[in-house]
Amino acid sequence: RKEVEQDPGPFNVPEGATVAFNCTYSNSASQSFFWYRQDCRKEPKLLMSVYSSGNEDGRFTAQLNRASQYISLLIRDSKLSDSATYLCVVKGTGNQFYFGTGTSLTVIP
């Protein structure tokens, strides 16, 4: 079983739409959770950390459900510039980070 699983999509949404991505992780002892964004042929960049109580950064909201072992990312009022691949990342008790394969988002004019 993979450490982190994501729906690969693709998600094609119109500008202004709200879109949500989910991610599940297998290790209940995982301690840290993140969402990264990766543009085509570029390196992943940290979008936001995910805190136990949930957190918001502008149009982006991240939530963590430890009981069900899933993480979500909600994007409101989608912009064309939000088009990218979104990576769910989980860190366990050691030094390794476990990456999902990513969810592709295309925002359509």
Added chain:
Amino acid sequence: SQTIHQWPATLVQPVGSPLSLECTVEGTSNPNLYWYRQAAGRGLQLLFYSIGIDQISSEVPQNLSASRPQDRQFILSSKKLLLSDSGFYLCAWSVGGHVNQPQHFGDGTRLSIL
């Protein structure tokens, strides 16, 4: 502030040739360092990570090796490249000893094997 430098940005090498990719981090001490490979359209595959000088953990058996001769320098090498070594190589760092700190990536090296 911390920065990570990775070079070269692109590289075209013949099969059987050697490889050396270098990554350096500035503005922090004793970082955890990582090498990943990403094949086209695929997820990130962890190759090596290091928690200190000369301390390397290998995740996938292959013809690649890594070294950390200095605290903030991480080198990925191969003596003889294979066609399957093509991909996007990413170096990353995170704060050592801190669970909740994320990783930060270099710009990556796009390696093509001919």
